[in-house]
Amino acid sequence: MELKGLGKAAAAVKYELACMPEEEKNRALLAAAAGLIRDTDRILTANAKDVADGEAKGMHPGLVDRLRLTKERIQAMAEGLKQVSALPDPVGEVLDSFTRPNGLKIEKRRVPLGVIGIIYESRPNVTADAFGLCFKAGNACILKGGSDALSSNLAITESLRASLKECGINPDAVQLITDTDRAVTEQFMRMNEYVDVLIPRGGAGLIRAVVEHSTVPVIETGTGNCHIYVDAYADLAKAIPIIINAKTQRIGVCNACESLVIHESVRERFLPMLAQALREKNVELRGDERALEAVPDMLEATEADFGTEYLDYILSIKTVDSLEEAIRHINRFSTGHSDAILTEDAERAERFLNEVDSACVYVNASTRFTDGFEFGFGAEIGISTQKLHARGPMGLSELTSYKYVIRGNGQIRS
């Protein structure tokens, strides 16, 4: 069976990768970057087929744009691999070490996760990006991209595998599932014997499906119903540019602001100013009753609005009478990604930071900073919205596990 074969091959190569010296990994990443440039024509030809097929099927222009590769986009993929090669290797780091009274020396050492499965949608650049990060952290990866991008993903994977082979490395470090049958994807999600973790990258529907069907451990990423709470003690002049930035600087991303929570005491003063600024940016507002009082010409927000990640030029507005109510509202509707308070009161800020149960909690800044590069990690495989293993932006370290190495000289337990 083809899929089991991929699993076996990945599990076989993981031991080699786990012990591979950093220099060898870096050399391979640079070779893979050069390989993508060398294979540009072949990749573009494959991509043109996917794009033509998509257009023929009447694919949404936004999706066609995500699918389309250009010489520049391939260069950016190569650049990404080069950047990853320059990052420090997390593998082998000694996280802790201690000697027990019986003389046992115990070392907690960072090791790769092993085999990482990535399930993603139409952007073919994920193929190279995910390989680069998994590989640098010593992991084999099995990729399952969207069927719309199959030719592109295949061309990219073939290029990466050829470069590994040139470096004398087993090319099964990166493998692509080419069978687009949904049953195969579901089988992939249950390959506990061969796959250590699954990371879905895509929309909320994809992530739900993976959580629903997977028996392999999953890291949920990237669903962001992010809030900004304008407190009674907010500096209102500071608040406008922060909200504009979080809402409009880039619309379709998980760290964009989707909902504004506003304290009653500043509602009447602030909302008209904000509404004007947001309308200049073509943002549609949907508010609760009291927001509507302050700015009559907006739509009324329903409960469903407060639970929606719009990824669009829309902002919901909720009025609260207290910091407590704001925290309660956010903890109810947030997806646990990024939420911010705008306030000049340090005590109230601290309370918000402690009590809002999200991966990233901000005071007086845009939620758009939740990002591996903005955090200085130098890379990002995704943003985890779960609490197990990793939370928030995930860089190379988050693609590792650890093991305990115990050295004795004959100790037995009494």
Next chain:
Amino acid sequence: MELKGLGKAAAAVKYELACMPEEEKNRALLAAAAGLIRDTDRILTANAKDVADGEAKGMHPGLVDRLRLTKERIQAMAEGLKQVSALPDPVGEVLDSFTRPNGLKIEKRRVPLGVIGIIYESRPNVTADAFGLCFKAGNACILKGGSDALSSNLAITESLRASLKECGINPDAVQLITDTDRAVTEQFMRMNEYVDVLIPRGGAGLIRAVVEHSTVPVIETGTGNCHIYVDAYADLAKAIPIIINAKTQRIGVCNACESLVIHESVRERFLPMLAQALREKNVELRGDERALEAVPDMLEATEADFGTEYLDYILSIKTVDSLEEAIRHINRFSTGHSDAILTEDAERAERFLNEVDSACVYVNASTRFTDGFEFGFGAEIGISTQKLHARGPMGLSELTSYKYVIRGNGQIRS
């Protein structure tokens, strides 16, 4: 619906627990310990009912023993809560902090996981133990014990809840699922909205069922097909007591040795000595062809033997011609719990430690040391055999997550 009610109550109390000062948690743990002593008679009466029901149903005497509580066992449970109260509180620890070039101050801070579900079998002491660890790490817990121990678990949970109430703490910090219907347990495993992580504690069958049915993230614990490899360069005099200890010091535990791997070059010399020592301990041997040559009166081992966690006085024996073959064999059959090499050759030891993909890898010591107390963690909720989140013995820190706290003064992303 009752189960959803438990979930909501736990999710409601988790915010209170996450911010609870260490002193308050410790006071509650000491009160809970005193409460168990005070309620001893009531707990013993409830337990006597479970034991009588079990015996009437013809329960295996070993299981009845696990189920039975005594005054001493209740004292040990109370002692366990006291010990947990004395451990340092992991919550709030700053794991990392840095300032970005744009002035954003980012702090990575340890926080509770939130709501932990524990699914366990017949030992009622888990009720108090699991509560103590979850609570100290700031988590609410929802417990689902075996139906055979329902009366006992209920009496213990009621005692714990009464003690919390006395301390002015919301008793929903610990809740017990009393509905023994399997459908309810399966629903519990899919309560992603309210439960952050599930930890099954019990046999391999229970753990498989939880992994199979759960959509909530799971930490797999405690399946141990542990190996000891006697290398060509082993000190054979040291080897015998280590193997005896790992195999026989306690039979039914996950860190006991189940399989011996032996290098061809020491097979003929070592196996007869070992066989004699193990037989004095009533251990049955099952060997491959070459092991049988050295010790003719043992059973022949099948492939199934190499894959079996006996939890019994049985040891399988595999002969190998090289260190590489030993590592390959162990990586194939090990459950990734604990595996050891016995050798005086440092280079070969290092190779084994690097290449065997298990949570705990040993040189020249018994696998029986894989244990939170033996590692000095002061507590243990279980031993993780997966790579995500936690690996090996899990103490209080492993019952936490982290969040990023980001402080700005108006930063926006450009």
